[in-house]
Amino acid sequence: MKSSYKSRSFKWLLAASLLFSPVSGLSGQADAAGAYTDKLVLQQNSKVMVHNGRQTLAQQPLTAIKGVSYLPLKSIASLYGYKVGYNASSREATATLGGKTIRFKLNSADVWVGSDKVKANGATMSQNGSTMVPVRTWAQITGSRLSVSGGSITLQWSTLPQADFAVWPSEIIAGKTQVTYLDRSYHPGGLNIVNERWENRQTVFSTPGQYVVTRWVQDERGQWSEPYSVTVTVKAPNQPPEAYFTTDKSVYRIGEKIEYHDLSTDDRNDIVSRKWSGNEPAFFEPGEKLITLEVTDGEGLTDRITKSVYISDEVLYTKEEFDQLFTPVGEKYGISGGSVLQIPSVPYTFKSEKAQMVRSNSPETWLEEGIAYDDQLSGNVRFLFHNLNKIGRNVNMYLVATNINSTTAKVGTSSYGSGGPTQYVSTAGKLATDRYMQSLVSKPATEWTTLKPGESKVIMHGLHSVPIKPNQVFSAYGDVVTDKLIRFRVVVLDPAKDPVQELDSLSVMPRDGLHVRGTFYEANRELVITEPLGYEPKRVVLGDRKMDTYLSGIDGTTGRLELNLGNFGVLYHMNLEVAPRTLIALNARGGHYAGSFIINGQVVPVTKNSILKNQNEAAVLYRTGNSPENVSITFTLASGSNLPVAMLFLPMPEERR
Known part of the structure; x- marks a missing residue:
């Protein structure tokens, strides 16, 4: 097989090689393999090259020019297995191995590796008819390790293919998950990978545990890589939760409080819902009572258990007495x-108290865009909004403050609570009241807005944070404080429009004759x-x-x-x-x-x-x-x-x- 990762793997290798220090460096693939297959020792001003212990001669000696060591391209490239060529018209020398071609242009420091340009540490030179290339640049673009000791330069590289792969997905369930193996193998010389061998590779692992999956790859020259292994953790399939509960006793009197202890378990601690039936806090008729608990985990698996308690004829509390004593705060009980x-x-x-309050509730049902309320106020003001959108399209509600003074004014907002938008009137009112009470308790810091003379700004931004859809109710409370007399307008408008820009074109909505609109001072x-x-x-x-x-x-x-x-x-x-x-x-x-x-x-x-x-x-x-x-x-x-x-x-x- 041919590796689809060859091109991008080489780009990664090239980028990694450019990080080498001026003295020495390690290529990414050699690090992964843990060893080098080839070693070349060079001496300054000498043609002698010792490759894997065997001596050979270069066309030109290792030459230092302006502090850069050069060697003939043909001499060094042949040891790596590259085929060298020369294009006289473009004055470029090439080195080709597999699908990779490296181009050196005479008198230029630009080197092209495929379509990627690399800046060499010296320009390509010609010496006595030989194309001379910087040794360090050659090491970088081939992913070789370069080290210098005195007048000696050593290059080390690997000619073996490099096996690599990843396992997907990250969570594997025994007997269930289809496992995909992502190919990341590459060849440092750009050769094609044509064969592979696996150990312990499985598409579906039948039993839970840890498995070591190993791969070897072979290049087009017949050389095999070192083994590459990944440990795969296979989890057991999700088991249904186990429903279980206890009560503090098995026999109770009429009106005696029952304590239920949910002891349900799940192999992944993933119980997402518990559904009780019959778990009354107390019973008020004698006899056997059945209680059921059903639990559900995150994958929808369920389990249920039913147990019984016995209620004797003895009375501890009546229903009315029990409710008064034990109904939790914030819950309800039945009365006559x-x-x-x-x-x-x-x-x-x-x-x-001389506290100001604005109630914007008429028209309670909006039928058109416009201004729902308009008044001039100063000091502390509490606003109450409660409305239903019947305009037929989405709208926003805004509170616009306008400075009607000749000097700069400040407007501050503090406690706020809103409910909705929702189709349920009671839900909107309940949530708005609850959140406003919570805000009063927390005492938020006042957020100030500065208004220049004649300037208008939108304040209390929670009002328009979500568009109010047709047939939805929105309710809110908000506290405002000013240091000067400010004109406040409640604006109802299409969300795409700017309320400040539209102010002068809007008219005041008519009252509906049923609900309240006004400013109140006590x-x-x-x-x-x-x-x-x-x-x-x-x-x-x-x-x-x-x-x-x-x-x-x-x-x-x-x-x-x-x-x-x-x-x-x-x-x-x-x-x-x-x-x-x-x-x-x-x-x-x-x-x-x-x-x-x-x-x-x-x-x-x-x-x-x-x-x-x-x-x-x-x-x-x-x-x-x-x-x-x-x-x-x-x-x-x-x-x-x-x-x-x-x-x-x-x-x-x-x-x-």
Whole structure:
């Protein structure tokens, strides 16, 4: 066979040879083989050449000209097996071996090796009818090792072909993987490789383990290479995972908490999913209960196991007691929605802070491009956006700040949270609220933007990071601060257009008559509750318009008075004295609810894996310990959810054993 790697292997060899030091060097293929087959010793000013211990004479002596040692091309090339020629018209001498031709041009330092040009360390010379070439350049282009000692020069090279190969792919599975052997063999002299021999080569390895695969190659002159070996690691085929779990006991009382311990294993530690069924945290009817665990690995192999526990007639906790004690924070449990109304409501007052809030929610459904809101504000401002795209094509929403002053102004952005774009309204509102609460807790550094007089810039870049597709909902909160009066415009535009350039051509979107658009100035509320909570069941009602009255404001685009229906965008804070062993839970009264609360500095989602779907569900927000606690609660009512909501304070049952 002829090696397809001959040409590029020689180029690699040539590049490697050019890195030789001025005194000596090793060729890449000789390093790989570990030995040289040929050795030539030369003496300055002498025709004597000793090749592999046998003496012969060169046409001209080894001659030093301007510090460069020269030798007749014909004399040295013949020892390497090259055929030498001369072209009188081009004044070029050639040396050819196999498919490789080297060209030396008289009185030039340029040497051509095939199509590659090499700069020699001296110009090619003519002496007494012989073409003289620099010895070091010859060593470089033939991949020879050159060493100098006194007046002696030694060249070493290999005339054997060099076996080389790679194995693909890197991961080989016994009985499954088709193995490919990539040919990387070459000949240092450019001869064709015509034959090969393998040991332990297999296309498919039937059993796992380590295999040493060895190759020899033969050139067109019949010479064999030294062996070249690669160790191949063959892995066992992927085995299905093994599903297994235990419980802390085999017999339980009604309402007794069950601990499940997943002990499933996989030969590659690659279990990607675990699916339980029947693994209730507790059971409330006696009898045998079946629990199943199914595990799946990364290649889709599965295993399952079913075990049983027995529930006795003895009652430890009722369902209601168990849920109050053990439902994880951020998860929900079932309650009787009607019974919540029997819990006494806690009266409260509130203190409002002079905080500004912009609610851009009308039109809630966009039908055309334009300006959704426009107002001039200064200081700290909280923005709330909540909209559905019905324009029929992708759009972006931008917040554009314009400096209307005669001096430079600064605008800063800090806490931010967005949800969507998504087709689900509750998902957008929940994610935006949760991420905004997380941002408030982390207290990000303010990012400042400088505006020259009359200059407009896009700020709050999270708003337009992803285009909003048709029929998708997008919701967001963002905090802004300014040092001067700034004009803010909420722009809805095709993503291909520049919102700053398009500002003057856009008109304000008309209100939809149902939703809220306006600026509100007392948008932070501290709810004041003087009595301690939790000594008996109590509820605090939020977003009901009666006790939690709605904010009044102004639509900056029209000057119309506006009522903040639902008080969405208002930031609430409560600092409560709570009794020992009290459950704080949230119950949705107006329909579904999904949001987040900051409880003592920790963000609690409502809920982690779902939402409150109706008034018969409650989410656990917090539990106090065995002594009274001061509990701090911060929240904003989530867009896309229904109001009112009731925050419940319920004494927990005593723990039993």
